[in-house]
Amino acid sequence: MTTTPTARWRKRAAVAATGAAVALVPLAAHAATIVTINYDAQGTSHIAKTNSDVALGPTTLRTDLDIDTGDFTGSLPLPGTSTEFKIAGFLPVKANVDFVEAAPLTGNINLTQTQAQVSSTATYYVKLSNIKVAGFPTFAGSKCQTKAPVSIPVGTRPDEGFDLINGGELVGTYTIGKFENCGINTPLINSLVPGAGNTVDITVTNGVIAE
């Protein structure tokens, strides 16, 4: 029977916990030892071009951390949300926004002399639906999303550390590319939303080591 690295870790931890009462979390000396830590995560993203905010979460950030290297993979599934902004400063637009994970979250935790610093990248297709202009529905189809995945790099601020259990704040700046499959709204959306300088700020808390 084959086992995943996480499963192997769980076996080691279970055996070691019996014999090594001195350890907070007993570890075994093997390469590629993966520790899974789940965090609560919640934040916002500010879309520069529309000058609007999008809520991110609450959700669960899962990290599968290689404790020998600090590299991790994981996931940050974001529940659907909505945004609201105005065209030309007065015409209200509302839309549902979905972040569809396009690839696993990847990153690294680097221990400096005094801090743990996180750098990671999450990748999503940004999908719009139920677009209403001045309260009137507009047909955008069910596949109105960015042509390419949007890569969102986030990490700890240079002067702030990350607590492996208590978490920390992760921030980043990203670019939204062009949308497609939005019907007649495609040109409008592409004139309003895509652009650089979008920011993300996610607070990560309550890390729990998966048993």
Place this chain on the structure above:
Amino acid sequence: MKIKHAAIGTAALALAGVAAAGPALATGSSYTVAVGGSSAAGTHNITAASTGSLSFAVPTLSMSCTSAAVPSSPASTVASGTGVVDIAAINKINFTGCTGPGGALTVTTSGSWKLHGTSAATSGSSDVVSGHVENITAVVSNAVCRFTVTGSATGSFNEANQQLSVNETGFTGNLKVSNVTGCLGQVQNGQSANFTGNFQVTSPDGAINVS
């Protein structure tokens, strides 16, 4: 079976690794030690509490504890009499509030740490007797990191205020790191370690005097 053996072995190594990794520094001068004015041969229980925070480090990481205490149980002792080399035997230190890059750490001591003096001492009660604390073993651990520190630390005992100062700095190699697991690649076997802290020693049988 390999997994089981490795995990149990990790616990055993954490306790027994000193013998293999500890520096061969086990010398001390011979003193007459009086407790409460009596130099009759015997042992006297002591406790101790840190007078401030404690620091420890490897070249790549700095860590600290808010406090530490030598508890009444298991008993730690001072030896009175003539021809005393092992002035004190410290059988447990409870560290609290320990943190490092990435968050909380657990520090667990084991074995009997011995206080040896190396400098001259008079019959007066104001000597500061230099020496070292030997046979140190401490396991530092958290969810993603575990290592053992073994060896000796430079220190001194101040008769006037009954304080034991541990001041192992400069990564001399007197303290060594071994049995590293995880630590995100930032702690290496064989690294030197520092350890500093001050302890107020309490001797219910009376003040400790070394001459």
